[in-house]
Amino acid sequence: xxxxxxxxxxxxxxxxxxxxxxxMADLDVEFVQEAPTSEGEAMEAVRGADAIMMRxxxxxxxxxxxxxxxxxxxxxxxxxxxxxxxxATDMGIIVTNGAGMCAEEVSNQAVTMTLALxxxxxxSTLQLREGRWNxxxxxxxxxxxxxxxxxVGFGNIGRQVARKLGQGWRMETIVYDPYIEPxxxxxxxxxxxxxxxxxxxxxxxxxxxxPLNAETFHMIGKExxxxxxxxxYYINTCRGSVNDEPxxxxxxxxxxxxxxxxxxxxxxxxxxxxxxxxxxxxxxxxHSAGQSTRSxxxxxxxxxxxxAAVLRGEWPSAGQNPEVTSKLDSKTRQPGSAGxxxxxxx
Amino acid sequence: xxxxxxxxxVLYLGPKSRPGVHxxxxxxxxxxxxxxxxxxxxYAGDSDGELIEAxxxxxxxxxxxxxxxxxxxxxxxxxxxxxxxVSFGHGYDGMDLSSAVENGVILANTASFGTEEVSNQTMMHFLxxxxxxxxxxxxxKNGTWTREHLAPMGHIAGQTFGIIGLGDIGxxxxxxxxxxxxxxxxxxxxxxxxxxxxxxxxxxxxxxxxxxxxxxxxxxxYLTPKTHHMVGAEFFDLMKPTAYLxxxxxxPVVDEKxxxxxxxxxxxxxxxxxxxxxxxxxxxxxLLKMDNVSVTNHYASYSEVAWxxxxxxLGEEAMRVALGYWxxxxxxxxxxxxVEPRNWAVSWEVxxxxxxx
Numbered sequence: 208x209x210x211x212x213x214x215x216x217x218x219x220x221x222x223x224x225x226x227x228x229x230x231m232a233d234l235d236v237e238f239v240q241e242a243p244t245s246e247g248e249a250m251e252a253v254r255g256a257d258a259i260m261m262r263x264x265x266x267x268x269x270x271x272x273x274x275x276x277x278x279x280x281x282x283x284x285x286x287x288x289x290x291x292x293x294x295a296t297d298m299g300i301i302v303t304n305g306a307g308m309c310a311e312e313v314s315n316q317a318v319t320m321t322l323a324l325x326x327x328x329x330x331s332t333l334q335l336r337e338g339r340w341n342x343x344x345x346x347x348x349x350x351x352x353x354x355x356x357x358x359v360g361f362g363n364i365g366r367q368v369a370r371k372l373g374q375g376w377r378m379e380t381i382v383y384d385p386y387i388e389p390x391x392x393x394x395x396x397x398x399x400x401x402x403x404x405x406x407x408x409x410x411x412x413x414x415x416x417x418p419l420n421a422e423t424f425h426m427i428g429k430e431x432x433x434x435x436x437x438x439x440y441y442i443n444t445c446r447g448s449v450n451d452e453p454x455x456x457x458x459x460x461x462x463x464x465x466x467x468x469x470x471x472x473x474x475x476x477x478x479x480x481x482x483x484x485x486x487x488x489x490x491x492x493x494h495s496a497g498q499s500t501r502s503x504x505x506x507x508x509x510x511x512x513x514x515a516a517v518l519r520g521e522w523p524s525a526g527q528n529p530e531v532t533s534k535l536d537s538k539t540r541q542p543g544s545a546g547x548x549x550x551x552x553x
Numbered sequence: 554x555x556x557x558x559x560x561x562x563v564l565y566l567g568p569k570s571r572p573g574v575h576x577x578x579x580x581x582x583x584x585x586x587x588x589x590x591x592x593x594x595x596y597a598g599d600s601d602g603e604l605i606e607a608x609x610x611x612x613x614x615x616x617x618x619x620x621x622x623x624x625x626x627x628x629x630x631x632x633x634x635x636x637x638x639v640s641f642g643h644g645y646d647g648m649d650l651s652s653a654v655e656n657g658v659i660l661a662n663t664a665s666f667g668t669e670e671v672s673n674q675t676m677m678h679f680l681x682x683x684x685x686x687x688x689x690x691x692x693x694k695n696g697t698w699t700r701e702h703l704a705p706m707g708h709i710a711g712q713t714f715g716i717i718g719l720g721d722i723g724x725x726x727x728x729x730x731x732x733x734x735x736x737x738x739x740x741x742x743x744x745x746x747x748x749x750x751x752x753x754x755x756x757x758x759x760x761x762x763x764x765x766x767x768x769x770x771x772x773x774x775y776l777t778p779k780t781h782h783m784v785g786a787e788f789f790d791l792m793k794p795t796a797y798l799x800x801x802x803x804x805p806v807v808d809e810k811x812x813x814x815x816x817x818x819x820x821x822x823x824x825x826x827x828x829x830x831x832x833x834x835x836x837x838x839x840l841l842k843m844d845n846v847s848v849t850n851h852y853a854s855y856s857e858v859a860w861x862x863x864x865x866x867l868g869e870e871a872m873r874v875a876l877g878y879w880x881x882x883x884x885x886x887x888x889x890x891x892v893e894p895r896n897w898a899v900s901w902e903v904x905x906x907x908x909x910x
Binding site for chain 2: 306310367385387393394399401525529530532533535
C-alpha cells in the first residue's frame with residue numbers, strides 16, 4: 208500500500224515536525240510541507256492528500272473541494288472559524304481542532320483580566336507613571352467574593368474559569384450554554400440561566416468563551432450591553448466578532464458599562480485609532496490569551512493525535528463536524544485513544 | 554421540519570414484574586410530555602405482538618425495567634413511527650447497540666442521575682474496608698473488645714486511589730478521594746488528557762498499572778464485552794496484599810471466582826461490593842462469609858432525589874427524541890450515520906421556549 212500523504216499547509220516548509228512524526232510513528236505516512244501564496248497553490252497542495260494539517264488560513268470552500276482524497280482536516284488552533292466546515296462535511300472530511308491545547312492559558316487570561324479590572328491594575332500603573340498618587344480616582348473597588356460572574360459558553364475553558372474564579376475566589380457563578388448537559392452544571396456547582404440577557408443583567412463580570420460560528424457571530428450587541436449593570440465589566444478572550452464592536456464602544460462611551468478586558472478584536476491587528484485603545488477603563492492584549500511555552504507544542508501534539516486517530520480508522524477525540532458521518536463509507540470507527548498523557552508540565 | 558408536540562405520542566413501558574401502573578406512579582415520567590402538550594400512553598399488553606402494535610402508534614418509547622427484545626428494533630427507527638427508546642438507569646448492558654444502529658433506532662439512558670449516590674456508596678465501601686468496619690462491628694456486637702486485628706491499616710491521606718473509567722461517576726469519586734488527601738490515578742482510554750488534568754487525575758496507560766500502584770481500586774465502567782471480567786486473576790495477582798477492591802458498577806466487570814480466590818489466598822486485603830455476577834446473590838456465596846468484605850444489595854444509585862431525577866430525565870429525553878432533537882445521553886452515537894439530521898440537544902428550559910411552551 209502506498210504511503211499516506213499528510214500535507215502540512217502554511218508556516219516554514221523545512222519544519223522538523225517532531226511532534227507530527229512522533230505521533231504518527233506507527234503509521235506509513237509521508238509528510239509534505241507547503242506554503243502556498245494563492246488559493247490556486249493551496250488547491251494544488253491539498254489535491255491527493257490523505258490528511259491536511261492547517262497552520263495558515265487556507266480553509267475556503269474551493270480549497271477544501273480540491274481535497275479529493277482527504278479523510279481529515281486538522282487545525283492547530285482552538286478556533287476553526289477560518290475553515291468552511293460545511294464544505295468539509297460535504298467532502299466527507301472530518302474536521303478536528305486543538306481542543307484543550309490552551310484552555311489553561313485562555314482561562315488564565317480571563318481570570319487575569321477579571322482581577323486586573325477589579326483591582327484597577329492598569330489604571331494604577333499608568334497613574335503612578337504620570338507622577339500622581341490618588342486611589343480615589345479609580346472609583347469603588349468591589350469585594351470580588353460578593354460579586355457575580357457570568358460565563359457565556361461552558362466548554363473546556365468556561366469550566367476552568369468556573370473552577371478558578373467560582374471555586375477559588377468564591378464568586379457566585381452563573382452560566383449560559385444551551386447545549387450543556389445538566390449534570391456538568393451540577394458537578395461544577397454553578398447556576399445555569401437559560402436566557403443570555405438574564406446573564407448580562409445579573410453579572411458583575413461577563414466572560415465570553417464560545418467558538419465563533421454563524422450562531423455566535425455578533426451574539427452580543429447593544430441589547431446585551433443595554434441590560435448590563437453600569438458597574439459591570441465585559442471580558443472577551445475568544446473571538447472579536449462574537450460581539451458587535453461598535454455597540455461595545457458606544458456602551459463604554461455612554462457609561463452603560465464600567466469597563467472591558469479585550470484579548471480579541473473584530474479587526475486584527477487592531478487599528479491604532481480604534482477608540483477602545485484610548486479608554487482608561489479598557490485593558491487589552493494582542494490576541495495572546497492562548498500563548499505559553501507549552502501551548503505551542505501542545506497544539507502540534509494534539510493536532511497530530513487527531514490525524515493519527517483518523518488515519519488508523521478511529522474517531523478523533525476532537526472532531527468538530529459529527530454530521531460528517533452521513534457522508535462516510537465506513538460508518539463505524541472505534542473511538543480513538545485520547546493520546547498518551549506525557550510531559551504536560553504539571 | 555420537526556413535528557408538532559400535540560401530535561406526539563409517548564409510550565411508557567413499566568416494569569414487567571409490576572403490571573398495572575397507577576397514574577401516581579408515573580407523575581414524574583409523564584411531566585415532560587404534559588409540559589409539551591404531548592400524549593402519554595401506558596402500555597398494558599404482555600406479549601411482543603401487542604408491543605409491536607403499540608410501537609406502531611408511538612413516536613418514542615420509554616422503558617422502566619421493561620427489557621426490550623432487540624428483534625423489536627426492526628419495527629422502530631427507520632422502519633416505523635417510533636424513533637427511539639429511552640431507558641431508566643445508567644447501564645445499558647443487554648441492549649443490542651449495533652442492531653439499533655442498523656435500524657436507525659436512537660437509544661438514550663438517564664445518564665448521571667445517580668452520580669452523587671453511586672460515588673457516595675463507593676466512598677462508603679472504601680471507608681468501611683479501610684477502617685475494617687465489618688469485622689469490628691461484628692466483634693463488638695458479639696462482646697469482644699480487641700485491637701489485635703487492626704494492623705495493617707492505611708493512613709488514607711497519601712494513599713493511592715485507582716479508578717478505572719473516568720466518566721461522571723469516576724470523576725466525582727476522584728474529587729471525593731482528593732478531599733481525603735489521596736493521590737488519584739485513572740485508566741480510561743477514551744478520556745482526553747485535558748479532561749483528566751482538569752480533574753487532577755494522573756492517567757496511566759494500562760489497567761495493570763492501576764492494579765500495581767493502588768491501595769484502593771474502583772471500576773466505574775459500563776458492562777460491555779470489553780469490560781466483562783476486566784478485573785480478574787491477572788489483575789489480583791498484581792495488586793498489593795494490603796489493597797482493597799470496591800465495585801459499585803456491574804458485577805461481571807469483576808471475575809467473581811477469581812476475586813473469591815484472591816481473597817481466600819490473601820492476595821488482596823478485602824472488598825466492598827454493591828454488585829455481583831448473580832443478583833440476587835446466592836446466600837451460600839463465599840463472599841458473604843468473609844469479614845473483610847462489605848456488601849450491599851445493588852442500591853448504590855438510590856435516593857429519592859436521584860430516582861426522581863431519573864424519572865424526569867426519562868420523560869425529557871423521550872420528548873427530545875420525539876421532537877427531532879438528539880437526546881443529551883445518546884448511547885449509540887453511531888446512529889448519527891443511519892438517521893436523518895436532527896437538532897442538537899438543548900436544555901429542557903430552552904427546548905420549551907423553542908417549542909413555544
